[in-house]
Amino acid sequence: MRGTWPAVAFFAAAALGPIVVRDAFLLDGLILILLWGASAAAWNVAGGYAGQLSLGHAAFFGLGAYSAALLGTRWGVSPWIGLLVGAGLATAFGFILGFLSNRLRGPYFGLATIAFSQVLLIVASRWRGFTSGSEGIPVPFRPGLWTLGIADKRVWVYLVLLLAALLYLVQLYLERSRRGYQLAAVREDEDAALSLGVPARRLKVAAIAVSAALTAVCGTLWAQYVGFVDPFYVFSVDLSVRFCLAAILGGIGTPLGPFLGAALITILETSLRARFGGIGAGLVGIYLIIYGVVLIVTMRFAPQGLLPWFGEHLRRRPHLGTAP
Amino acid sequence: MSLLSVAGITKRFGGITANRDVSFDVASGELVGIIGPNGSGKSTLFEIISGFYRPDAGEVRLDGGSLTGLSPDRVCRLGVARTFQKLRPFAGLTVVDNVMVGALTRTHDVRHARARARDLLDRVGLAEKADAHARTLSTGQRKRLELARALATEPRVLLLDEVTGGVDQRSIPGLVQLVRDLHRGGLTLLVIEHNMRVITAVAQRIVALYLGEKIADGTPDAVTRDRRVVDAYLGQAYTQ
Numbered sequence: 001m002r003g004t005w006p007a008v009a010f011f012a013a014a015a016l017g018p019i020v021v022r023d024a025f026l027l028d029g030l031i032l033i034l035l036w037g038a039s040a041a042a043w044n045v046a047g048g049y050a051g052q053l054s055l056g057h058a059a060f061f062g063l064g065a066y067s068a069a070l071l072g073t074r075w076g077v078s079p080w081i082g083l084l085v086g087a088g089l090a091t092a093f094g095f096i097l098g099f100l101s102n103r104l105r106g107p108y109f110g111l112a113t114i115a116f117s118q119v120l121l122i123v124a125s126r127w128r129g130f131t132s133g134s135e136g137i138p139v140p141f142r143p144g145l146w147t148l149g150i151a152d153k154r155v156w157v158y159l160v161l162l163l164a165a166l167l168y169l170v171q172l173y174l175e176r177s178r179r180g181y182q183l184a185a186v187r188e189d190e191d192a193a194l195s196l197g198v199p200a201r202r203l204k205v206a207a208i209a210v211s212a213a214l215t216a217v218c219g220t221l222w223a224q225y226v227g228f229v230d231p232f233y234v235f236s237v238d239l240s241v242r243f244c245l246a247a248i249l250g251g252i253g254t255p256l257g258p259f260l261g262a263a264l265i266t267i268l269e270t271s272l273r274a275r276f277g278g279i280g281a282g283l284v285g286i287y288l289i290i291y292g293v294v295l296i297v298t299m300r301f302a303p304q305g306l307l308p309w310f311g312e313h314l315r316r317r318p319h320l321g322t323a324p
Numbered sequence: 325m326s327l328l329s330v331a332g333i334t335k336r337f338g339g340i341t342a343n344r345d346v347s348f349d350v351a352s353g354e355l356v357g358i359i360g361p362n363g364s365g366k367s368t369l370f371e372i373i374s375g376f377y378r379p380d381a382g383e384v385r386l387d388g389g390s391l392t393g394l395s396p397d398r399v400c401r402l403g404v405a406r407t408f409q410k411l412r413p414f415a416g417l418t419v420v421d422n423v424m425v426g427a428l429t430r431t432h433d434v435r436h437a438r439a440r441a442r443d444l445l446d447r448v449g450l451a452e453k454a455d456a457h458a459r460t461l462s463t464g465q466r467k468r469l470e471l472a473r474a475l476a477t478e479p480r481v482l483l484l485d486e487v488t489g490g491v492d493q494r495s496i497p498g499l500v501q502l503v504r505d506l507h508r509g510g511l512t513l514l515v516i517e518h519n520m521r522v523i524t525a526v527a528q529r530i531v532a533l534y535l536g537e538k539i540a541d542g543t544p545d546a547v548t549r550d551r552r553v554v555d556a557y558l559g560q561a562y563t564q
Contacts, residue, residue, distance in 0.1 A: 176434065177434065178428045178432055181425055181434070184417060184421070185414050188416055189412050189413075193397075193414075194376075194395070194397045195374060195396055195397075195400060196397075196426045196429060196474070196476075198425065198429065199395075200397065
């Protein structure tokens with residue numbers, strides 16, 4: 001989509017949320033939508049814009065979550081410092097993954113990324129002395145913005161809204177800048193891009209490293225918000241799939257798509273679980289089946305994702321790929 | 325003074341020698357054709373000059389500086405652009421975006437790159453297709469697109485792999501005229517071409533390859549009458 005008005009509308013609506021709504025359950029949903037949206041957008045930088053389909057981005061999310069949680073509980077360091085440390089670590093690991101992406105293509109790269117997150121899961125769940133192992137880490141609540149001990153969910157909304165807006169702008173840059181055009185060329189045909197003077201390898205590595213760092217930032221904020229880090233959750237393949245699923249559902253390689261996809265997934269999941277899940281419900285797990293069916297139907301009718309689909313059906317104009 | 329110099333290039337793939345000690349020079353402003361039957365090593369030579377393959381022996385020099393061992397993107401930035409025999413447009417991008425990728429190698433300004441791209445599309449006769457997706461183009465149009473894209477990188481030497489191959493007869497004169505105009509504009513070109521009528525008409529010099537070796541190098545007239553070229557490639561009927 002050419003215009004940025006849908007994004008402006010989306011973020012404006014999110015900003016109005018805390019003013020209009022007081023209900024803690026709804027505000028929690030909004031915070032999660034923005035957090036998952038930001039995570040999917042961070043994934044989109046590598047998966048969508050650079051065309052490197054990672055199924056291991058939970059590795060970076062977990063690094064962010066653990067860095068802040070560990071530094072905070074063990075040494076009383078501010079989670080903001082933890083956020084930077086997590087992003088730094090993720091960048092370093094991102095470079096390694098980026099290096100791999102130049103050796104492995106397509107499905108092999110995807111498999112390598114899964115293995116990558118699994119290795120971190122094993123380290124986090126087995127290294128008891130340092131990470132508390134499989135018990136996970138409860139993040140202590142210390143009131144204050146510097147310690148991210150914020151009880152008011154409305155403050156959290158604006159905090160993650162800031163993060164989401166940053167992620168949106170990063171993607172917008174990748175759509176309109178010189179580097180963005182070059183990255184699009186690499187995604188389409190790496191050899192042809194090389195022949196036109198595009199430093200394809202360096203660009204791919206840079207995109208993956210940036211994507212990793214941003215994913216880690218999301219991980220830090222998520223852990224500080226939720227208040228608990230469970231290795232089997234933050235390093236799970238499920239989580240990696242959630243990132244790319246949200247981006248693909250919403251529109252891979254579009255700046256607003258990941259947020260739309262995350263909104264759909266989060267709303268669907270939460271409402272279905274509230275309705276059909278829970279102890280004593282007649283059909284345990286039926287919500288998962290409905291969830292799956294909705295995803296399949298969506299992909300059947302909007303294979304490019306929701307955003308391009310809306311673009312085509314509401315405005316009668318074809319999706320323009322990466323054209324600004 | 326030679327602008328591009330190919331010196332003693334040898335390239336082996338396992339037991340097959342694709343290029344054996346191939347040497348020739350291309351002077352600034354010259355249009356040199358490369359001919360030879362399938363498998364004679366023409367395309368391999370292009371891959372080596374453009375940095376996609378590393379030769380086992382020999383060197384490629386541009387204006388005296390060695391290109392050997394440099395990555396393809398470096399080679400392009402130094403001034404050698406190429407097209408692909410099997411066309412490789414960025415299918416998901418628009419035509420103008422395709423050309424912008426080339427232009428952005430020389431400018432950091434996206435708006436400037438877009439203006440340059442539109443100029444070049446105008447020059448190759450694709451202006452009205454600028455905003456279409458590249459995948460909607462015909463083969464002839466794709467050839468023009470690849471040409472515009474390569475030109476956008478402001479090459480000092482342009483390598484063209486099969487300008488008229490796979491293009492319908494009616495589109496050939498237009499493409500040939502385009503190459504002629506580029507040459508007349510001062511561009512140095514190295515052109516692989518199977519269509520003998522085309523290559524003898526546009527090239528100042530022709531290099532003939534056979535089984536990886538250079539078997540002739542001279543004016544189109546001399547090369548097409550060369551005994552070995554006739555035997556290896558053109559066939560007796562051609563001379564009569």
